[in-house]
Amino acid sequence: MQLDQLDLRDKVVLVRVDFNVPLKEGKVTDRNRIIAAVPTIKKLQSAGAKTVLMSHLGRPKGVRKAEYSLSQIVQAVSEELGQEIAFSEECVGEKPAAAISKMKAAEVLLLENLRFHHEEEKGEVDFAKQLAELADVYVNDAFGTAHRAHASTAIIAQFFRPDQRAFGYLIANELEAVEQLLHSPKRPFTAIMGGAKISDKILLIENILDKVDRLIIGGGMSYTFFKAKGGQVGKSLVEEDKLQLALDLLQKAEEKGVSIFLPQDSVVADDFSNDAKIDQADNMQIEEGWMGLDIGPKAVNDFAEAIESSNTILWNGPMGVFEMSNFARGTRSVAEAIVKATKNGAFSLIGGGDSAAAVRTFGYDNEVSYISTGGGALLEYLEGKDLPGIMAMLSD
Numbered sequence: 292m293q294l295d296q297l298d299l300r301d302k303v304v305l306v307r308v309d310f311n312v313p314l315k316e317g318k319v320t321d322r323n324r325i326i327a328a329v330p331t332i333k334k335l336q337s338a339g340a341k342t343v344l345m346s347h348l349g350r351p352k353g354v355r356k357a358e359y360s361l362s363q364i365v366q367a368v369s370e371e372l373g374q375e376i377a378f379s380e381e382c383v384g385e386k387p388a389a390a391i392s393k394m395k396a397a398e399v400l401l402l403e404n405l406r407f408h409h410e411e412e413k414g415e416v417d418f419a420k421q422l423a424e425l426a427d428v429y430v431n432d433a434f435g436t437a438h439r440a441h442a443s444t445a446i447i448a449q450f451f452r453p454d455q456r457a458f459g460y461l462i463a464n465e466l467e468a469v470e471q472l473l474h475s476p477k478r479p480f481t482a483i484m485g486g487a488k489i490s491d492k493i494l495l496i497e498n499i500l501d502k503v504d505r506l507i508i509g510g511g512m513s514y515t516f517f518k519a520k521g522g523q524v525g526k527s528l529v530e531e532d533k534l535q536l537a538l539d540l541l542q543k544a545e546e547k548g549v550s551i552f553l554p555q556d557s558v559v560a561d562d563f564s565n566d567a568k569i570d571q572a573d574n575m576q577i578e579e580g581w582m583g584l585d586i587g588p589k590a591v592n593d594f595a596e597a598i599e600s601s602n603t604i605l606w607n608g609p610m611g612v613f614e615m616s617n618f619a620r621g622t623r624s625v626a627e628a629i630v631k632a633t634k635n636g637a638f639s640l641i642g643g644g645d646s647a648a649a650v651r652t653f654g655y656d657n658e659v660s661y662i663s664t665g666g667g668a669l670l671e672y673l674e675g676k677d678l679p680g681i682m683a684m685l686s687d
Contacts, residue, residue, distance in 0.1 A: 294457045299338035305426035307443050309433035310346035319367040327664050331432045331459035336397040345402045353409025361404050383421040411442045418442045423450035432459025434665040437680030445679035468661040472640050477602035485510030485608030489533045494674040500547050507552040507594050509586050509610035522575035527583040556587030565615040585611025586621035598628035607642035613649050622649050630658040642669050
């Protein structure tokens, strides 16, 4: 069922959120995942529900560690909701049950880190059942963990009837955005793939070739393509065991009528450092001792032209080492072209991870159509895989 269809008044609603946020000295340094969960929480509050939030944080591997305690994010969540929330030092058993029994309508309780229990990642049924016993209704709003068959995401749903469970607004929006992208895109549809390795994106590229009109390839992965084509790439990143795969992907694209855009040139450096010597080079002729760390000016222009004339855009992966200012221009130019296309009516989906970080770094997060909160989950969904956390909610 949809969240708006559930009977929520006076119900205890257990919500799986993704509050796996970065911390520094016990303070949240990036609140985007918390902010993304606010609409669902606000809906539950306005409906008179008692909202119990559960999440993981980091990888404590079943051991209670202070640096992974969700108590550190209570203040940030309270500030984003505009009201104080309560905290339970445990996620199952008597402590959370006692805290819930004292709750009033519209109040919010955050449970301690699920991964302090090894049963969470193992997807153990008994642990899922203990979580389920805390509530009347279950809401999954953690798209970032939907690809994991964990107790709180994929196993717990079986303990709630279909009319007692729903996706939160965040997951519903994620699914709607991907469905629009894959099944009803406005043409031309351009996918932009970046990042370090082809091996991380093989399945995604193969699946997307049946759907896109253009495929732009940048970032470290592009040098494997140039090496495969007989180019000299200096000491640029290359996956030597993926050279034939690169040629095969180019062949598949040609057979399917997909236009491939590889960067003609690069900003090269003599060291992996922002202080290194910098030059520009044709990507078929990068000299020994030099490495490509960003796309060059010709590639910037080629890519921008293709992006700005697109009506549907998927972006996953940066064009270079954008964290270093001297190698950020290519990634920024792609972001700017996507913003321009979006203003002209294109639908743009930014695929989580580094792409999302780049868009936010450059201040364009409100100027694209949608930024996914799920890195790995989005990739697997786009690859055509079933996500356990999604499928469990759809079962009878």
